[in-house]
Amino acid sequence: MSQYYQRRIASMETPGLIIKSWFFCIVYGAIAFPIFYVFAFKPPTVLVGTLVSGFFAVWGVVYVWVTFQKTLEYWKFGELQLKLMEPPVLGGELAGELHAPGLGLRPVMIDLMALEEVLGTDSKGRTTRSEKAVYRRMHRLRSRGGRIEFRVPVPDEPEIVRGEPYLWRLRIRADLPGMDLDRTFPLDMAQGTRRSEPPVHERVGTQALPDAAREALMTAAPVDVSGIAAPAIGHATQEEVRDLPAPVSAPVLIAANLLLLVGVLYWGWRIGDVVILYWVENLVIGAMHVLRILFADPDAMRSAAAPVQSTGGERMAAKTALAAFFLVHYGGFCAVHGMFLASLFPVRGPMGVPLEIWQILADRLREPGALAVIAALALSHGYSFARNYIGREEYRRVDIARMMFRPYGRIVVVHLFIIAGGLLLQGTRAPVAALLLFILLKTGIDYTMHRRERALLSPEGA
Structure with missing residues (x-):
């Protein structure tokens, strides 16, 4: 009997995130809806103002609807945890299961992504984060009575670059009447053993280099970087x-x-x-x-x-x-x-x-x-x-x-x-x-x- 790798991962969707979404809807609606009401129903009616304010009001309705759907989804399924059967490793397989009562026998999409983190600054000078996908593969399977079992391949070079601090995500989606199951789980991907491939000096074509340069590349000693401090990136505190x-x-x-x-x-x-x-x-x-x-x-x-x-x-x-x-x-x-x-x-x-x-x-x-x-x-x-x-x-x-x-x-x-x-x-x-x-x-x-x-x-x- 196989031993499970006892690792449970909670989804990134939390009650706090839903509360923040509702807060945004309330603030946005408190601005957009009264403006639309004034232009549409208070004389004199201004056509241009009604059309433009109506555009922003429609977006407010969309925000409310999406947040309402996410709230219903979380209310039905609650906090879901992904159970991994073994540690995920580059070049290996990602195997796990997810229990979602009420899912039944329905098609499920498994989306494995590797994201690159991009740092920037906002208008207040604070560090901001954005994510850019460098790898993405989708797999289709079927749940079994609310139990989703999957085993999908994990990429390795040259599809991704080893040593890069990618953000790995696993997204699980299923279409349901009235609402959809949509959860994302963060993954801690281990480097593992590199697949069988030529040495680095051969892959970069060092045979075309002079003998002295090729020998220096192949026998170069490692560089000690322990004394080099990484630059600090973060938010300025109120005191600062x-x-x-x-x-x-x-x-x-x-x-x-x-x-x-x-x-x-x-x-x-x-x-x-x-x-x-x-x-x-x-x-x-x-x-x-x-x-x-x-x-x-x-x-x-x-x-x-x-x-x-x-x-x-x-x-x-x-x-x-x-x-x-x-x-x-x-x-x-x-x-x-x-x-x-x-x-x-x-x-x-x-x-x-x-x-x-x-x-x-x-x-x-x-x-x-x-x-x-x-x-x-x-x-x-x-x-x-x-x-x-x-x-x-x-x-x-x-x-x-x-x-x-x-x-x-x-x-x-x-x-x-x-x-x-x-x-x-x-x-x-x-x-x-x-x-x-x-x-x-x-x-x-x-x-x-x-x-x-x-x-x-x-x-x-x-």
């Missing part, structure tokens, strides 16, 4: 962020934000005027982000790397396409966001009629005070771009494939703060002092996010 010297660009950012205090104190601005100027700042951030994408180091396109080396022109074309896509997507997002803010915090014209967001923007560009604030915000972000992104060579450390998604996190945080704080100020008819406090708190949010972004990309400050 606080201990960083105050960057020069941070006071510039604060000064630009505090110009709004002048508008409140001397030009009589109210919450609607301030909120619209914060929306204009989002447009400035989007414009600067287009420059970030275009100026990013082509070699930083690590998560989008292809097996075939692309030329400089092809990489520039890819960056231009990413920038164009970001411009359209982000522009549409800001347009809907602006129309929503204009309806929530109306600014009335000479006849007392609420103005459209584009009319408000044109009016602000003709007002010297508002134009000065917009110019100051643009100069602040432009200075940070020149000082940090170009001067500190942050463009060499970015992951351009993720670049287009970075401004949305800031918009969500600022949007929630503006909506909550703005409605509170508007509903309580707060005095000027409360509006000044609102501006100071928003400036504090900007300062904190700016410091976190500099934490790893520019650890010396800027």
